[in-house]
Amino acid sequence: MITGDEIETDSHSILSRIVTILLFLLAQLVATLLIGSVALAVRFEPVWSAEAQPVAFIKPSDARAGSLLLKNDDGYADATRLGIDVDITVSGPTIRARVTQLFRNPTQQWVEATYVYPLPDGGAVDTLKMVVGDRVIVGDIKERQQARVIYEEAKQNGQKAALTEQERPNIFTNSVANIGPGETVLVQIEYQEPVHQSGNEFSLRVPLVVAPRYNPAPVVQTADLRTDGSGWGVTRSDPVPDRDRISPQVADPAENAPVNPTSITVRLQAGFPLGDVKSHYHEVQIESPNETTRVIRLANGPVAADRDFELTWKAAAEQAPSVGLFREHVGSADYLLAFVTPPSVAQAEQKQFAREVIFVIDNSGSMGGTSIVQAKASLVYALGRLRPADRFNVIRFDDTMDVLFPSSVPADARHLDTALSFVNGLQARGGTEMVPAMRAALTDNADADAEHIRQVVFLTDGAIGNEQQLFDTIAAMRGRSRVFMVGIGSAPNTFLMTRAAELGRGAFTHIGSVDQVEERMRGLFAKLESPEVTGLTATFSDAAADITPAALPDLYRDEPLVLAAKLDKLAGSIEVKGRIGDRPWVVTLPLANAAQGKGISKLWARRKVSDAEVARTMRQMSPEEADKAILALALEHRLVSRLTSLVAVDKTPSRPAGEPMKPSELPLNLPAGWDFEKVFGERGHLPAEPTERRADAGGAKTQLALLKRPAVVPAPSTLTLPKTATDAEAKMIAGSILLALGLILLAVNRRQRLAR
Amino acid sequence: MTTPSAPCLALLITLVGIVLLGQGAYIHAKAWVAQLLLERAFARTITTGQPTKPWSWADTWPVARIEVKRLHVSSIALAGSSGQALAFGPGHVELTPEAGERGVAVYSAHRDTHFRFLQDVVIGDEIDVTRSDGKRFRYRVDSASVVRFDASGIDPLRDGYELVLSTCWPFGALTPGPERYVVHAMLMGPGS
Numbered sequence: 001m002i003t004g005d006e007i008e009t010d011s012h013s014i015l016s017r018i019v020t021i022l023l024f025l026l027a028q029l030v031a032t033l034l035i036g037s038v039a040l041a042v043r044f045e046p047v048w049s050a051e052a053q054p055v056a057f058i059k060p061s062d063a064r065a066g067s068l069l070l071k072n073d074d075g076y077a078d079a080t081r082l083g084i085d086v087d088i089t090v091s092g093p094t095i096r097a098r099v100t101q102l103f104r105n106p107t108q109q110w111v112e113a114t115y116v117y118p119l120p121d122g123g124a125v126d127t128l129k130m131v132v133g134d135r136v137i138v139g140d141i142k143e144r145q146q147a148r149v150i151y152e153e154a155k156q157n158g159q160k161a162a163l164t165e166q167e168r169p170n171i172f173t174n175s176v177a178n179i180g181p182g183e184t185v186l187v188q189i190e191y192q193e194p195v196h197q198s199g200n201e202f203s204l205r206v207p208l209v210v211a212p213r214y215n216p217a218p219v220v221q222t223a224d225l226r227t228d229g230s231g232w233g234v235t236r237s238d239p240v241p242d243r244d245r246i247s248p249q250v251a252d253p254a255e256n257a258p259v260n261p262t263s264i265t266v267r268l269q270a271g272f273p274l275g276d277v278k279s280h281y282h283e284v285q286i287e288s289p290n291e292t293t294r295v296i297r298l299a300n301g302p303v304a305a306d307r308d309f310e311l312t313w314k315a316a317a318e319q320a321p322s323v324g325l326f327r328e329h330v331g332s333a334d335y336l337l338a339f340v341t342p343p344s345v346a347q348a349e350q351k352q353f354a355r356e357v358i359f360v361i362d363n364s365g366s367m368g369g370t371s372i373v374q375a376k377a378s379l380v381y382a383l384g385r386l387r388p389a390d391r392f393n394v395i396r397f398d399d400t401m402d403v404l405f406p407s408s409v410p411a412d413a414r415h416l417d418t419a420l421s422f423v424n425g426l427q428a429r430g431g432t433e434m435v436p437a438m439r440a441a442l443t444d445n446a447d448a449d450a451e452h453i454r455q456v457v458f459l460t461d462g463a464i465g466n467e468q469q470l471f472d473t474i475a476a477m478r479g480r481s482r483v484f485m486v487g488i489g490s491a492p493n494t495f496l497m498t499r500a501a502e503l504g505r506g507a508f509t510h511i512g513s514v515d516q517v518e519e520r521m522r523g524l525f526a527k528l529e530s531p532e533v534t535g536l537t538a539t540f541s542d543a544a545a546d547i548t549p550a551a552l553p554d555l556y557r558d559e560p561l562v563l564a565a566k567l568d569k570l571a572g573s574i575e576v577k578g579r580i581g582d583r584p585w586v587v588t589l590p591l592a593n594a595a596q597g598k599g600i601s602k603l604w605a606r607r608k609v610s611d612a613e614v615a616r617t618m619r620q621m622s623p624e625e626a627d628k629a630i631l632a633l634a635l636e637h638r639l640v641s642r643l644t645s646l647v648a649v650d651k652t653p654s655r656p657a658g659e660p661m662k663p664s665e666l667p668l669n670l671p672a673g674w675d676f677e678k679v680f681g682e683r684g685h686l687p688a689e690p691t692e693r694r695a696d697a698g699g700a701k702t703q704l705a706l707l708k709r710p711a712v713v714p715a716p717s718t719l720t721l722p723k724t725a726t727d728a729e730a731k732m733i734a735g736s737i738l739l740a741l742g743l744i745l746l747a748v749n750r751r752q753r754l755a756r
Numbered sequence: 757m758t759t760p761s762a763p764c765l766a767l768l769i770t771l772v773g774i775v776l777l778g779q780g781a782y783i784h785a786k787a788w789v790a791q792l793l794l795e796r797a798f799a800r801t802i803t804t805g806q807p808t809k810p811w812s813w814a815d816t817w818p819v820a821r822i823e824v825k826r827l828h829v830s831s832i833a834l835a836g837s838s839g840q841a842l843a844f845g846p847g848h849v850e851l852t853p854e855a856g857e858r859g860v861a862v863y864s865a866h867r868d869t870h871f872r873f874l875q876d877v878v879i880g881d882e883i884d885v886t887r888s889d890g891k892r893f894r895y896r897v898d899s900a901s902v903v904r905f906d907a908s909g910i911d912p913l914r915d916g917y918e919l920v921l922s923t924c925w926p927f928g929a930l931t932p933g934p935e936r937y938v939v940h941a942m943l944m945g946p947g948s
Contacts, residue, residue, distance in 0.1 A: 719910040721903075722837040722849060722864045725924035725932040728783035729868050733930070735777030742770025749763050 017750075022743075082115060084262040084305060086206055092271040093326050093337055094599050095193040095204050097123070102186050105179040110661040112155065112177045118207035121170035121495035123191040124599075124606035126638045128646035130162040130176070131186035132654075139164065139648035141638040143631065147645035151175065158655030162187045164646040167242060168467065169610070170495035171210055172640070178655045189646075192599035192606070197339060198523070199558030200319070202270065203312040205510075208262055208305040211491045211671045212250050214366060214432035215240040215465035240465035261302035264309055268294040271595075273316040280310040281490065281512055291316070306671055307490035310512065322560075325589050326597030327570060334567040335600040336545075340576055341560040342533045342585055355528070356391040356408050356452040358441045358481075359383075361426065362460035362488070364398040368428035370514065371489040375459045377517045378486060379423050382457060385525050386411035391452060394419050397437035398430030407445065434460065435469050442477040454481040455528055456504070462493030470496065471617045474503040482506040484524060491671035499610075503617065507556045527556035531581030538563055542572030543591070548607040550615070552578075564604040570594070605637035613642075783843070787869040790844035794818050794832035802890045816841045819848050820855055821886040822863060822921070829873045837864050846870050846921075852912040855885040856893040856943070860910055860918045867937070871923035874939055883919065883941050895919040895941035904934050917943035 083102040088095060099119075105111045119125065128139030139162065142150065147163060154161035155177035162185075163175045172189075179185050196203045268277065273291045283299040296311060315321065324339035361379050363372060379394075386392055391408040392415075395401065404422050409415045441456045462485075464470070474483060483504025485497040488511055501508040509524045511517055536552035538561075546566040555561055561576065573590045609630050616626035627643060634641040655661065790810065797810035798818040807817040816834045823830040837847030846865035853859035865871035877883075879897050886892045895918075902925045903909065910920060918940065925937035 719849065719852065719860075719862060719908050719912050721862075721905045721908050721910075721922045721936045721938070722842065722847065723905070723924070723932060724842065724864050724866050724871065724922065724936070725929070726783050726843075726866050726868050727930075727932075728780040729928070730780075730930040731776045731783075732780030735773045735775070735780055738769050738773030739777060740773070742766050742768075742773055745766030745769065746763065749766055 082260050084260055086264045088266045090268045091598055093195050093324055094597055098190045100186055100188045103176050103179055104184045108181045110655050110659055111179045112661055112663045114175045116173050116210055118170050118210045119172055119191055120193050121498055123193045124602040125189055125191045125640040126602055127190035128164045128648050129188040130648040132160050132650055137648045137650050139646040141644055141646055144643050144645045147647040150647050154649040158653040160650040160654055162648045164189055164640055166640050166642055168495055192602045194603055197560045200314050201312050206309040209491050209671050211463045213463050213465040260305040262305045263302045264298050266296040275314040275316040277313045281307050282309055325594040327594040328597050328600035330601040334570045335604050336565045336567055337600045338563050339560045342580055344557050354389045354452050356454045358393050358456045360395045360437050360441045360458045363396050363426045363428050364432040365429050366461055366463040371461055372428040374511050374514050374517055375488045376423055378459055378521050381521045383416055383419055395437055395440055396426055399433045401437050403440055432464050434464050435473050438470055438473050442481050444479050456481050456483045459486040459488055461489040462496035467496050471503055474500055475618050478504055505554055530557035532556050533578050533580050536578040538574055538576050540574050543567040543569050548611050550611050564607050566604055602637055605633045605639055608633050609641055786843055794845055798832045801888045819888050823884040826881055827873050827876055831870045833863050855887055860912045860920055862920045864922045867923040867927050874923050875927045877939055894944045896944050897939055897941045899940045901938050902935055903938055905936050
């Protein structure tokens, strides 16, 4: 719009106007500067850069050990150190292990140390001792909350205290409060475990490292509506509510020397003349004092705790003992432990049954390195073992999932070729969304095919934190399918494997190195192809018995029946009945001949606790009932469980009032053969969020796949330099350009109007 | 006919320009004003021997004066190297020893404000660091290098009496980057 006024304006007044505008702008600039200086008082937001401080290391458990998150903390150069000694005595059917953890504090501060460590999932932890100087303080069993309170009080009072808590049946945490400058505190825990038997081979396994777990992100809430029809319920929002407690820091092997040196001694008293004794993943020296005893030590001194220790032994005789019966008298009760291996009966030729086998392979980032090689080799071997009459399918998953064929296909050459090239092309990457894969594997849409036996072979390292979700899935969907777990890698999650196999009425096989693939897979296929032992029952002729496992499982070839019982009197006999394939089988064992054993009551109680947990998963027991039963058992038998902890407190305070204490969480090694970058992403950076592809076949629930936050540890002795750039220059340049542009436009505009 | 949008757009661009310019100037103004206040607080710290906050609501306090006489520059360093502190002055990086102590004392500052002068520092220059207890230490620059922020190679607890001044690299760049310019100096002995 042009007014007459403006038309009449002469060039002189334009100039003066531009000058006025410029002056105005200048005044504004000065005002901004002044206001800025004054605003010094008010503004404290970081204005120095758009990008956040580069993250040196992030720990999921910052809530618990916040001070370690300080960006320039002294790393591990002089943080608390740990040494581990494992001393194991095998007496016949039971293993007694003593794990001594030595916490040394080389710093000038008082420290609280926290160490997350694994134990065998069937282990019954019953003793905690703390050694301070020359005093030994023995821990008491308490309810978990109460133990925590006792520990926290002692911590506040400056008393030395140790606390052992169970995070998972195979993950425990030891906390030690008030370790003085330069001091060393020993913490010792002891556990009891039955010897594992498979065919002619006996074995024990000592897990030494908790592998980093993938914890699905809590994106979608699931609602638990009460079944009483009231319409009210609770929402569960996080599949891994205790993610902080099972995600300790992991030292990047490329930047840190291995931590947590461990020495291992095994005194093996098998109770029968020993043949071959072998350690699978560690070099050992074996002494033979007599024909039934061996002493096994690590050959080259302490090793880094980065893989499981596995020892197997065989009897000198060709045939291993197929029956074992052991007893212990505790209090007013007798406890019995029985091992019975059913005879292997060859399947009659004409009765060869057809099978439908669903192979599931985990190709998530945690499988990177040697694990994926083992898994692929195992699967290739398995595909080669299929017979033309069999049907099969292949599922692969990370945080996404692919099902190779829309439904199971005959194992003919064409389909096998497709499957082999699919398997060979797999790469390890991404998160571990195991539940949708299990759900897809258990989805059984071929009722017409009921004459096929349905078997799911699941190859994974089990490195997830939401075990319970997987168990719930199996319990709800197993139908006629049997789940066979194949544990891959140097430190698989054995708790997940055994419990999943138990719920899925299958078996668990572990493959720890590429050399073992063929041998172990052959064993697994013997199980898959042989008739199982079904309908097992155990009855006592005279004694009233509380037997565990409550429902005896079906057995596969070479597997022994292991049962524990609490008896009111040791009299009469036990009769075990069942069917091998379609033939009846029965064996009777007189109790009077049972040999004296040690710690059998603990094993019974530990097994009862597992039963209660399984019953809870299967919804045969309400959570309250199960918890009550677990608590009673654990307190009576002094066992650490989900609901009970061991706590030891030194009566004399050692930390002077007013001295601060620093929490120190001990880092773990990455399990051997793992690829750090595959698990945690590129060093020093957060992993990119995976694309939001859906892994859910059923479509019931979305889980945005978000990789677990990395726990990258900086190299011990190098300093991270702070960020030292501002965007002042950029802003000023951009500002000047815009200002100039604006002024030119204004001037041009003005001139255009004048020209008119 | 001219639509009214053209002058409006021009005015808008001008305004945005002013705001940006103001923000940039504000960062410099803050750095400059803060140094004046810090200088005063540091003088008081030396005389009283007590850490003195430069302004009542500050969450940091002056710990040292860093001077390069040849370049006529002087800057008061603050405790800590958080972003807040660095807006006001060089920061004494956490967990590194104080100047004059065994180890590597590390000070960091922005490349476009307090440590802009590092680009003019050459090997052989003398850097004076006055601590809050009044002791003064003279260092001689013996090397300068460009490193990544997470691979500085600086072990703050190493033997020897050393000083490191670090800032972002390259000077004059407009965007933040991972590289740092590191000036390394060795203690010559207490200065005059």
